[in-house]
Amino acid sequence: MKTKPQTRIIDILCTNPGKEFSTNDIIRGLYPEDYSSILESKKTDDAQTTRLAAQQKARLHRKTLYYLARLVQKRAITVTKIEKKGEKFFSINQNL
Numbered sequence: 001m002k003t004k005p006q007t008r009i010i011d012i013l014c015t016n017p018g019k020e021f022s023t024n025d026i027i028r029g030l031y032p033e034d035y036s037s038i039l040e041s042k043k044t045d046d047a048q049t050t051r052l053a054a055q056q057k058a059r060l061h062r063k064t065l066y067y068l069a070r071l072v073q074k075r076a077i078t079v080t081k082i083e084k085k086g087e088k089f090f091s092i093n094q095n096l
Contacts, residue, residue, distance in 0.1 A: 005030060005067045013077060013092040020080045020089040027064050034060060 012029040013021055028035050034056070041053035068090060071077045080089045 005064070006071055009064075009067055009071060010076065010092070013090065017092050017094060020091050022083075022087055022089050023061060023064060023068070024087070026068070026090065027060050030064060031060055 008030055009026060012026055038053045038057050038060075041049050041056075044050060065088075068077065068088070072079060072090075075093055077090050078093050080091050082088050
């Protein structure tokens, strides 16, 4: 049975409660096969393959950020910082 992405995100963040996880870290945990294939595709010299890999990575980011935003809204997690290019870092809300 497939677990909900929100539950899997909470599981990832609970592995190390004090740590800040970037969006990329969370995506690596949620979609390991997809993420590794995207990284392999980005290493090629073919411009079209690289562009498609970047589009797939952006799609995974949007999909994951949707669930992260819902968890932030429910106050289950918090945004701890935002770095260059808008990379967000999250941690589990320990005040619950």
